Structure formats: C-alpha cells, structure tokens
Amino acid sequence: MTFLSVYRALSKQYGPQHWWPGDTPFEVMVGAVLTQNTAWSNVEKAITSLKQAKSLTAKKIAAMPAPTLAELIRSAGYFNVKAKRLQNFCNWFLQQGGESALRQWDDASLRHGLLSVNGVGHETADDMMLYAFERPVFVIDAYTRRLFSRLELVTGEEGYEVLRHSFETELSKKIIPGDEQVTLYNEYHALIVIHAKDVCRKKPRCSECCLRRQCPAAE
C-alpha cells in the first residue's frame, strides 16, 4: 500500500470534493483561522455573520474593535482568541500589500510569512497555502495522522514537517506538472476529512474510529 493507492481508493469512493468552500481566497484564509478546533458548521455561521455585517475584508477586520469582531465570530468558539488572531493576520496581510502582492511570493517565503503571524501555525498556514494560494503543500491534520498510522504507513510519532515531507516526496514521484500537484493535494486532504466524517457518522463517538477496517484502501 502506498500514499497514492490510498488516494485512489478514497477518490473512487467519494468522488471529487473541490475544496475549499469559500467565495474568495480571503474568505478561505479567514475560515482557516476560524476552523481551528471547531466544527465547520459553526465556522460557516461566523462567516455569514461577517458577511452580513459587510465586514469580511482585511481592512474592516483590522480596523474594528476586537470585542466587536469577537461578537461577530462568536459562533466559531474561542472568539476572543480568534478575534485577536484574525486581526493579527489581517494586519500582516495588509502590511504586505494584500493578496495580489502575496501571490508574487515564492512558496517558501509565503509559508514563512504566514507562520510569522501570531495565531497562524503549521496547519492553518498550510490550509492557506493550499486552498487560498494554490501552492503545492500537503496539509497534515489529526485525521491524516490517525488514518495513516492505522494503515501503518507512518508511526504517528513523526513531527509535522517530517510527515509533510514524506507525503510530498512520495506523491511527487508519480505526478508531474505543478498544477496537477496542487489539485492532488487539494483533493487528498478533503477526502481524508470526508472519510473520517463518514466513518464517524456510521459509528458515532467510536474512539477507535474503525478507520483501518473501513478504509477502502485497507483491503
């Protein structure tokens, strides 16, 4: 079994996901911060509320008082922390000249810049890299770790960067053009999340999640 065969099995079972749901790249970035440890349905409410307040722009978010922003994103949980994180991010974003300026940056610089923002860690930065800036970065999250350690393709003890690197080197062997690479990473991460959700829906609150047995790639 390989990373690629797991992808093919998931893809066959669930079909294309075309993530990330969001009208604009900026909305995707906001969603990446808001979804930290939070059910996506709660994030959607917060984004709707920002839109309703006509405040889903970097300038508006950066300019409003933190408590006001916190109230708007209340449904996403951790609202005080996330309000501050969102403002940190928007300030940085504006300081760099906004999206069009950031698009000119090379992958490494952009990733580094995102990580320099207080409140943006590995996964949030990589969500933004992949789903807002369409850079070839494989997102590692808790599901990814759990799934692949159950499949015994990784131990689960690896650090974030190590894991990301093994996925990227393994998957880049087979796929050639850069554009395809981004599409593959995009779909793969989405499929992992969908699969985890699917399994957990069948057997709610199963701490083991039965991923190994139910994963179509495990057979």
Added chain:
DNA sequence: GTCCAGGGTTCGT
C-alpha cells in the same frame, strides 16, 4: 449531561 468538531497555537522547559 457528555463528547467532539476540518484541535491548533503558544509558551515554557
């Protein structure tokens, strides 16, 4: 009432 979510990020050691 309890568990968990597209749990991660920060900060101390």
Added chain:
DNA sequence: ACGAACCATGGA
C-alpha cells in the same frame, strides 16, 4: 524538540 495550558460554541 516536546509537553502542558489555553481557549469556549453548538450539534449529536
């Protein structure tokens, strides 16, 4: 580099 502490809503 690793572990603890922190944050807080809403659906199942």
